[in-house]
Every structure is written in structure tokens, then in C-alpha cells.
Amino acid sequence: MAVEIERSHWAIVLLGSFNPSIFHPAWFAKNEVISQEHAESSEVSVIHNEVASMTLGNQIRVACEANRFQVEVSKAPEIILLDLVSKVFGDLLPHSRVQNFGINKSVHFRASSPEKRTEIGRMFAPTDPWGEFGTRIQSSEGEQVGGLMSLRMREIKNDDETTGSLEARIEPSPVLDKKSGIFVAVNRHFDLRDYKEGSGAIQAIRKLDQEFAQALKDSDEIIDYIANISA
Amino acid sequence: MSATAFREIDASSSTSIDRVREKLNFLPLDLHVEELSDEQAAKVDVSADRFSAWVEDLEPHFIGVDISQFKAFRRPAVRSHHQVRTNPSTTGNVVEWEGIVETVEEGEFSARLVAVKGLKNDFDEFTDFDLSDVQPGDRKLVEPGAIFRLLIGTQAIGGTREKVCNVVFRRLPAWKKSSVHEAQQRLEAMFESIEWIDAAEAEAD
Numbered sequence: 001m002a003v004e005i006e007r008s009h010w011a012i013v014l015l016g017s018f019n020p021s022i023f024h025p026a027w028f029a030k031n032e033v034i035s036q037e038h039a040e041s042s043e044v045s046v047i048h049n050e051v052a053s054m055t056l057g058n059q060i061r062v063a064c065e066a067n068r069f070q071v072e073v074s075k076a077p078e079i080i081l082l083d084l085v086s087k088v089f090g091d092l093l094p095h096s097r098v099q100n101f102g103i104n105k106s107v108h109f110r111a112s113s114p115e116k117r118t119e120i121g122r123m124f125a126p127t128d129p130w131g132e133f134g135t136r137i138q139s140s141e142g143e144q145v146g147g148l149m150s151l152r153m154r155e156i157k158n159d160d161e162t163t164g165s166l167e168a169r170i171e172p173s174p175v176l177d178k179k180s181g182i183f184v185a186v187n188r189h190f191d192l193r194d195y196k197e198g199s200g201a202i203q204a205i206r207k208l209d210q211e212f213a214q215a216l217k218d219s220d221e222i223i224d225y226i227a228n229i230s231a
Numbered sequence: 232m233s234a235t236a237f238r239e240i241d242a243s244s245s246t247s248i249d250r251v252r253e254k255l256n257f258l259p260l261d262l263h264v265e266e267l268s269d270e271q272a273a274k275v276d277v278s279a280d281r282f283s284a285w286v287e288d289l290e291p292h293f294i295g296v297d298i299s300q301f302k303a304f305r306r307p308a309v310r311s312h313h314q315v316r317t318n319p320s321t322t323g324n325v326v327e328w329e330g331i332v333e334t335v336e337e338g339e340f341s342a343r344l345v346a347v348k349g350l351k352n353d354f355d356e357f358t359d360f361d362l363s364d365v366q367p368g369d370r371k372l373v374e375p376g377a378i379f380r381l382l383i384g385t386q387a388i389g390g391t392r393e394k395v396c397n398v399v400f401r402r403l404p405a406w407k408k409s410s411v412h413e414a415q416q417r418l419e420a421m422f423e424s425i426e427w428i429d430a431a432e433a434e435a436d
């Protein structure tokens with residue numbers, strides 16, 4: 001049986017040009033992006049010309065800077081991220097410039113034992129190519145055991161409309177058991193090939209809508225594989 | 232919430248079929264296409280008590296029997312925790328369905344569901360919900376055609392496990408005129424591509 005995923009996190013990141021001062025829970029509620037009840041239970045960290053940060057309905061975190069808009073949740077259904085972004089930039093602010101975007105998923109889980117996690121680390125990052133440094137890491141044990149700290153793998157994924165990549169990262173989990181916790185993050189990134197100045201967000205939102213499910217499926221495939229071999 | 236999903240029992244499952252046959256042996260299944268004679272009717276125990284006992288015993292598991300094909304249609308129970316864990320999803324142990332509201336009546340609505348995560352069912356499920364299952368702020372979204380997600384299971388949230396049974400209505404962007412126009416064009420192109428054949432002419436050929 002696969003190990004249990006203990007924390008999950010999804011995010012959509014748009015890169016372009018934004019006006020952070022627009023975003024407020026009351027604005028989202030007025031435009032029916034969230035319910036009035038959710039607006040009333042929202043928490044605002046900061047709203048400023050340069051940056052806005054808030055949690056909508058105790059669930060969706062929104063962070064906006066002049067060149068970046070990000071929404072994230074740690075609780076399914078993650079499809080609400082797509083709905084929120086589609087409504088905000090497809091319906092309400094279609095003239096915002098969005099040229100690049102990413103769909104992210106990350107998880108934390110525990111390997112079946114500390115030894116298993118070390119085995120997984122050695123498999124992804126063998127110590128042999130590291131010379132004497134690697135030999136010392138290989139022979140380390142117990143509290144002193146060393147090994148993989150971060151590894152990123154990238155697959156290039158281009159199509160007619162976009163260039164992009166699927167990138168996975170594996171690290172020890174900083175939030176679970178420090179001996180057996182594993183963190184895996186996957187980012188599916190898209191750059192629009194022929195962005196027409198003045199075309200706003202529509203190209204990006206259309207592509208996001210088409211690719212959201214597949215990007216998460218690709219992410220889950222990577223995560224499930226690593227979770228399975230960690231059991 | 233009552234699950235009323237229909238599923239034909241796997242014909243290879245002899246245990247299930249045998250159990251159905253055993254429980255239905257009081258019905259004249261071999262005579263279903265003919266009217267029963269008085270003599271046959273006298274032999275068949277179709278008393279209300281017998282039927283009630285059958286309903287009580289099997290109804291939780293079976294929602295119907297197609298006598299002509301001798302097939303039972305099972306009501307799949309909500310997946311147990313163990314079953315969900317054998318279908319791991321990277322959301323935790325959550326089964327997620329996408330639902331479309333079909334009808335809305337006072338205080339409840341019915342919907343068609345398709346599993347999107349945690350299950351590999353390839354059939355539609357039909358379910359009735361109380362309106363109280365929907366968050367108050369989302370209730371005005373409940374109308375025929377509205378799309379929602381149903382989640383059932385346990386989910387690890389911020390390091391703790393929570394039981395999840397959520398109905399979340401999707402707030403989708405409005406249809407644009409251009410999208411409706413594109414859809415109409417696709418539909419017209421599809422109709423135009425159909426080659427209609429006159430049945431009488433085809434027969435004559």
C-alpha cells in the first residue's frame with residue numbers, strides 16, 4: 001500500500017502585469033467569485049499598491065504583486081483555483097497582461113522508515129560521483145546520516161501555443177518527521193509563444209483551462225511513483 | 232444524502248448471482264413472459280410479508296432486478312475507509328465526484344455524478360441531496376445544470392486528518408458570446424457533415 005499523503009498543496013501562478021490594490025474579499029464577493037459568507041470569514045494580511053495578500057473563506061490564499069498573481073489551497077477540491085482564476089481573469093479583468101503561468105502541486109509524506117528514505121535519496125542521488133565527499137556521506141549513519149537535500153528534474157514540454165516544462169523537485173520534508181519525511185513539488189510551466197500585446201489574459205486563461213487537469217495528472221503520476229517506492 | 236447509483240452486477244460474480252437467485256426463488260422468474268395460471272399463482276408465495284422480508288434483506292444492496300435478463304442492479308455503498316485507501320490519491324484518502332444538478336425541488340436536488348478522483352468507476356451515479364448539504368452561501372447556485380464537486384473520505388489538512396464530506400459548487404465564468412457562437416458553428420458543421428439517406432431510396436437500391 002502506498003504511503004499516506006499527509007499534506008497537499010495546489011497553486012496557480014500567473015505572471016504578467018497586475019494591480020494588487022483591486023483585490024479585496026469584498027471585491028471577490030461583489031463579483032460572485034466567492035460567497036458573501038466566505039468574504040465575511042476572510043482574512044486580509046495586506047492590501048497595497050504593490051502587494052496584496054489575503055485568505056478567502058479560510059481556504060484560498062491569494063497573493064498579488066505587480067508582476068505576479070498566485071492562488072493556492074491546501075484542501076481539495078483544487079478545481080476551485082481554476083474557477084477563481086478563470087472568473088477573475090476571464091470575466092472580470094480580461095485586459096490584465098498574462099504571458100506565462102504555472103500549475104503547481106506539492107505534497108509531504110513519510111517514507112516507511114528513516115532507512116527507506118535514505119535508500120530513496122541514494123537512488124536519486126548516488127554518492128559515488130561525489131568522490132571522497134560522497135564516500136563520507138555513504139558511510140554516515142544514525143543522527144549523522146547525510147545525503148540528498150534537493151534535486152530537480154525537468155522535462156521540456158512544447159506545443160503549438162506554448163513552450164514550457166514539467167519540473168519535479170524532491171527534498172527532505174521540513175514539516176514532517178525530520179528522519180523520514182519527504183517533500184515532492186511539481187511545477188508545470190507555460191510560456192505563451194505568440195503573445196499579442198494588448199490581448200490581455202484570454203490566451204493564457206484558455207490554455208490554463210485546457211491544461212489544468214492534465215498538468216495535475218502529470219504531477220500526480222510523479223508523486224504517486226515516489227510515494228509508492230517510499231512504502 | 233442517498234446514493235442511488237445503478238450498477239449491473241458482474242455476471243462472473245457467481246456468489247452475488249447465486250445469492251440473488253436464492254433470494255428470488257419465490258418469484259416465477261421462468262414464467263415472466265406469460266400470465267400465471269391460477270395453479271401456478273397458488274404455488275407462488277408472493278405474500279406482502281414475504282416481499283417485505285425480501286425488500287428488507289436485499290434492498291440495501293440491490294435497487295432492482297431486470298427479470299427478463301435475470302440481472303440485478305446493485306446500489307454501491309459509499310466506499311469504506313479501507314476501500315478508499317486501496318485507491319490512493321495524492322489528495323489523501325478522498326473520493327471526488329463532479330456532479331451536475333438535474334432537478335431541484337423544495338429542500339432537495341438530484342444530480343448525476345461522475346467520479347474524478349479516487350475511484351475508477353466509468354458509470355454515472357445518481358444521487359439526491361438535501362439543500363442543507365450545501366453551504367448557505369452556495370445555495371443560490373443550485374439550479375439545473377449547475378456543476379459541483381462532492382468529496383467524501385479523509386483528508387490530511389495541515390498535518391491533521393479530517394473526515395471530509397463536502398459539496399462545493401463551482402463558480403464558473405459566464406459563457407461568452409464568442410464561445411456560444413463557436414459552439415453553434417461546430418454544431419452546424421457537424422449537422423452539415425451528416426449524409427442523410429432516404430430509407431425508401433436506400434431500400435430500393
